[in-house]
Amino acid sequence: xxxxxxxxxxxxxxxxxxxxxxxxxxxxxxxxxxxxxxxxxxxxxxxxxxxxxxxxxxxxxxxxxxxxxxxxxxxxxxxxxxxxxxxxxxxxxxxxxxxxxxxxxxxxxxxxxxxxxxxxxxxxxxxxxxxxxxxxxxxxxxxxxxxxxxxxxxxxxxxxxxxxxxxxxxxxxxxxxxxxxxxxx
Ligand SMILES: [Fe+2]
Ligand SMILES: [Fe+2]
Numbered sequence: 001x002x003x004x005x006x007x008x009x010x011x012x013x014x015x016x017x018x019x020x021x022x023x024x025x026x027x028x029x030x031x032x033x034x035x036x037x038x039x040x041x042x043x044x045x046x047x048x049x050x051x052x053x054x055x056x057x058x059x060x061x062x063x064x065x066x067x068x069x070x071x072x073x074x075x076x077x078x079x080x081x082x083x084x085x086x087x088x089x090x091x092x093x094x095x096x097x098x099x100x101x102x103x104x105x106x107x108x109x110x111x112x113x114x115x116x117x118x119x120x121x122x123x124x125x126x127x128x129x130x131x132x133x134x135x136x137x138x139x140x141x142x143x144x145x146x147x148x149x150x151x152x153x154x155x156x157x158x159x160x161x162x163x164x165x166x167x168x169x170x171x172x173x174x175x176x177x178x179x180x181x182x183x184x185x
Pocket of ligand 1: 036066069127157
């Protein structure tokens with residue numbers, strides 16, 4: 001009988017070759033590196049199209065964070081002795097394209113803001129899934145420095161998502177109040 005606890009199983013025990021997991025980790029890293037770079041171009045467009053001040057502030061703040069994340073990813077590449085390299089992320093390209101379509105097709109103001117929030121939250125959720133996976137891969141591979149940096153980015157993505165939810169909720173509340181006031185007239 002094995003004495004190791006389930007959580008302490010090594011990659012070999014799962015039948016995963018460490019070199020193959022390392023290759024997958026690197027591929028995913030290149031993918032998200034491309035995605036973050038794409039977002040530094042997409043976020044300013046969202047800012048330009050947004051009306052709500054809180055939404056603009058949240059997007060601008062996350063643009064700054066995203067620029068920092070690119071540097072953090074470069075540190076991760078460095079920590080594993082690899083050159084930072086970007087590989088087109090089809091999923092993020094699709095999400096960005098969808099955001100552009102929403103902005104083009106929606107009416108200026110509250111409706112477009114709602115569309116921007118929806119599109120931005122899809123991006124955040126994609127990033128949360130990716131960084132969660134990358135952090136776990138790094139931990140499994142025993143790369144503690146990389147895991148720490150990836151966890152930092154993961155936390156930023158989570159709080160960006162929460163801020164967008166806050167904006168959505170407060171905007172919807174305001175809208176509801178306006179509608180109530182109209183009914184009372
Ligand atoms: Fe990001
Ligand atoms: Fe993000």
